[in-house]
Amino acid sequence: MERLGMERIAGFTSTGSKRPEVLFGGADSSLPLRMAASSGCRVWDSEGREYLDYVMALGAVALGYAHPAVTVAVVKAVQQGGVGPLAPVLEEEVAAEICRLMPWVEQMRFLKTGAEAMAAAVRLARVATGRERVLGCGYHGWLDWCQSESVGVPAGTTALYGEVPFNDPDRTRELIRSAGDRLAAVVFEPVILRPPDPAWLAVLREETERAGALLVADEIKTVCRLAIGGGAERYGYRPDLVVMGKALANGFPLAVVGGRAEVMGGVSRTWISSTLATEFVSLAAARATLEVMTGQKVPAHLSSVGGHLLSGLEALAQRHGGVVLGVRGIAEMCFLEYRDQTLSARVAAACASRGLLFKRGAYNFVSLAHDGATVDYTLGLLDEALAAVTQLHRGAR
Numbered sequence: 001m002e003r004l005g006m007e008r009i010a011g012f013t014s015t016g017s018k019r020p021e022v023l024f025g026g027a028d029s030s031l032p033l034r035m036a037a038s039s040g041c042r043v044w045d046s047e048g049r050e051y052l053d054y055v056m057a058l059g060a061v062a063l064g065y066a067h068p069a070v071t072v073a074v075v076k077a078v079q080q081g082g083v084g085p086l087a088p089v090l091e092e093e094v095a096a097e098i099c100r101l102m103p104w105v106e107q108m109r110f111l112k113t114g115a116e117a118m119a120a121a122v123r124l125a126r127v128a129t130g131r132e133r134v135l136g137c138g139y140h141g142w143l144d145w146c147q148s149e150s151v152g153v154p155a156g157t158t159a160l161y162g163e164v165p166f167n168d169p170d171r172t173r174e175l176i177r178s179a180g181d182r183l184a185a186v187v188f189e190p191v192i193l194r195p196p197d198p199a200w201l202a203v204l205r206e207e208t209e210r211a212g213a214l215l216v217a218d219e220i221k222t223v224c225r226l227a228i229g230g231g232a233e234r235y236g237y238r239p240d241l242v243v244m245g246k247a248l249a250n251g252f253p254l255a256v257v258g259g260r261a262e263v264m265g266g267v268s269r270t271w272i273s274s275t276l277a278t279e280f281v282s283l284a285a286a287r288a289t290l291e292v293m294t295g296q297k298v299p300a301h302l303s304s305v306g307g308h309l310l311s312g313l314e315a316l317a318q319r320h321g322g323v324v325l326g327v328r329g330i331a332e333m334c335f336l337e338y339r340d341q342t343l344s345a346r347v348a349a350a351c352a353s354r355g356l357l358f359k360r361g362a363y364n365f366v367s368l369a370h371d372g373a374t375v376d377y378t379l380g381l382l383d384e385a386l387a388a389v390t391q392l393h394r395g396a397r
């Protein structure tokens with residue numbers, strides 16, 4: 001990290017997953033570190049170099065960067081003031097559209113970040129049940145309530161949180177039953193490297209009901225990607241609360257906690273509020289995003305282009321078995337699993353040197369701006385990068 005020098009941003013950047021050691025396994029002068037602009041599925045770094053991108057703002061962009069319809073809506077909202085003293089008309093309008101598209105959401109609140117909306121969901125579950133314990137499955141953000149161990153988090157808080165294993169119905173049942181009448185909620189991500197098994201989803205629903213606890217789906221990555229209504233729409237489960245973010249406003253800061261009106265009514269018994277939750281630039285972005293999502297059937301596009309990518313990755317995994325262990329994820333969010341960290345870092349760097357930003361771990365995302373030809377071109381670059389790393393690896397042995 002020598003080249004980075006002593007920067008004014010502690011830890012290099014405010015988004016952990018954009019650190020060079022996460023993206024590339026380290027930093028050297030050949031790698032892109034800071035960006036200047038993005039459009040469609042292209043990104044330009046601080047040196048003016050152009051890249052084809054699959055990071056897609058960590059899944060926050062599904063229509064492509066600077067999608068024209070979103071840009072027009074956002075510019076208009078900025079010109080209309082962007083924020084003011086009253087609740088904006090758009091707040092109720094976007095909420096109504098979300099309820100129409102996702103009938104399992106009866107009421108909602110808007111916030112800015114996924115972590116914040118997840119914390120609101122857990123607070124509402126605690127209000128509704130009068131209980132404190134929470135079980136989670138997946139990544140739910142950086143806030144205190146979901147850290148099982150972390151410096152700086154009070155031990156009393158970590159003690160209230162536990163984890164259930166993804167797709168393991170027996171162990172999940174056991175953990176929910178042993179939390180018993182102390183359990184406020186089970187929160188889960190619907191996709192963790194694999195789709196959810198119906199038997200696991202059934203246990204989550206039945207056992208939370210049996211325990212008198214709430215089921216909260218963390219759809220932050222999956223909404224407007226697996227389907228407009230995320231995993232709930234694709235896999236058919238019906239949680240008590242849903243949390244959404246990322247692609248919902250195509251990269252503008254907006255998150256939602258919503259669900260059964262009875263549970264959302266808990267807002268009158270606790271304090272969930274944020275000054276800029278009602279800025280309406282992001283609400284305008286969300287409305288435009290939802291229009292494009294529905295009008296152009298974007299999830300179907302992501303599934304077909306992502307499916308093409310996934311099968312191409314499988315062929316590459318076969319061909320480059322010395323470097324690649326296999327393919328993980330689903331069509332809409334996938335990655336290659338490498339034999340070790342050094343190899344994964346070498347492939348990421350070899351991709352970047354060929355103008356491709358392709359993550360070495362969870363996840364790469366396609367967007368409306370990627371098409372079959374983009375994916376074919378990408379697979380060609382990946383093939384080259386993997387061949388170069390294989391050669392280097394052979395030479396080193």
Ligand SMILES: Cc1ncc(COP(=O)(O)O)c(C=O)c1O
Pocket residue numbers: 058113114115116118138139140141142189218219220221245246
């Ligand atoms: C499933 C899931 N939940 C919660 C979060 C946290 O969201 P944010 O980073 O917007 O706070 C993320 C972010 O990656 C996520 O993928």
